[in-house]
Amino acid sequence: MARPIIIDTDPGIDDALAIMLAAASPEVEILGVVAVAGNVGIENTAPNAAALADLLRLDVPVGRGSALPMWRTPSNAAQVHGENGFGGYELPESPRVLEPGVPLLARLIEESEDPVTVVAIGPLTNIAKLMNEYPETARKIERIVLMGGGTLDVLGNATPTAEFNIWFDPDAAVRVFGFGVPLTMVGLNATHQALVGAHHLPQLLTSGGPAAKMVDHLLAGYGDSHHEEGAGMAQHDSLAIAAVIDPEVITTRRLFVDVENTGRLTTGMTVVDYLDRWGEPNCDVAFGVDVERFRRLLDDRLSVLDATLKED
Template identity: 45%
Template sequence: MNKKIIIDCDPGQDDAMAIILAASGVSDLKIEAITTVAGNVGVGKNTVNALRVCDLTGLHDIPVAMGADRPLVQEPSEASHVHGQSGLDGTDLPEEPVKQPIDQHAVDVLIEKLLASDGDITLVPIGPLTNIALAIRKEPRIVAKIKEIAMMGGGTFGNRTPSAEFNIYADAEAARIVFESGAPITMFGLDVTHQALATPDKLAELKAIENPVAKAVADMLTFYSGAYKGNFAGAAMHDPCPIGYLIAPDIFEWDKVRVDVETTGKFTYGMTVVDFKGSTGRESNVQFARRLDSGEFWQLFLDALRSYSKS
């Protein structure tokens, strides 16, 4: 039976690759909706990028809804220095998508879909958590309807600041609401996503796949890898990790931990404080991904790209 998901995103090359993996022939996921949020770039550009990826992958009937255009409290913080001014630089995808967003706010889509469900929808937030927090605040009954939140964000170190990962830093107040909501959370932070690197040999394998989707991914990764030069062996495949988990959970290893989000620290705003040793005595609230089988992960991703038609 297909697993129902809603992808909440800010595409972003790695967001685009997460959608591509979820829509592929190796996936048993049923995408109920794609919602967008301000993050890597503004929400308008992120929405256009989500629509462009839907055109590429044939997701013609999946509703795409635009969401929050800024964080709950702080000023917007973008990452165009990583993803380019469009948020999806490096590809030759048409700039104007054929598909159009629905005339409904992402927060209302989340609430409507969850309340109408049998508690069988997993939320996959791979951008800032603003939409999810707003939905929880607007309609708290949805928490009991969320099967799982499989999210990309946080970690025991940062990439936006020394202590904070971008998605959490971009709206730490929203993240705190989500982490304290009581919903079951599976967290893919930098500790594990930095084990999913698009090294030159993997990129070469990918470039050998002959179809339009694989070509687009190769172009995305070629551009995106530029942000990692001199620091890593390749670009980190952050956002495909939660999708990979939902398709093939055995690829990952876990710890059950307590995670709290810092919202007041001068140097630690946006930090996810991970209590591995139980030193706070607080109940665990997160399944924390600590390791992945990189070979299995890449085999899954390459098989996903091969599943798309050559036409």
């Protein structure tokens, strides 16, 4: 039976591939997509989410969530994702009416017949607000799989110690990690292993459909400066989705994780307790990645999706 999921996202180049992977995978049923500010502002992430839903023929509601972090001045990653979030790639404007994001999260969780997994691939503002405004509903979440943070292996991409999604709203992250819902953290130490270039997607990029054209543009124009040229782009968000579809793509270790939100130099750092000294483990932390399995999953699923979209 397909696992019901809600995708909370800030599209975003790698978000687009992640949502495509979810749409192409029968193991999951997408109940809805909720946008949050992050990679770019909500004035772009919300219409981007709606446009992706149209491209992928997703008959699900799309929400416009938080425009600002809970208490901080926002910043974004337009220097990586381009001003529109898609590196200049343009999708047709969607005619969808977007619902308020946090109430939509609550409604979808309450209406689902089966427990819901929330896949959070942007900053955690919407999820923290759900916990604050609808705490009993939030406790019904089966698991939150989040792309964010990291371990001592790879500390930060927004600052020397902080990954972008956590750094954007560390106060929201503190709330989420401390709330008590089961968590899986897919951080930079894992996603920097999940390098994907065009040469890793031969089936997809020879199919010539709308998904292939978009993926080709995104991979060709935007790489990851942490890696050698030609190695590929770190698939941060797609790896989190893949971990829900096929849990054997990653290996995890159960540990206690908290988030620094007051440090002068370390705000946004996910602090992982390897010595079990601070508290009971609260998070399944991703460490290992079966990279070839992940690349095959992307290529196989997205090529089938692209062929379907091309036929429509």
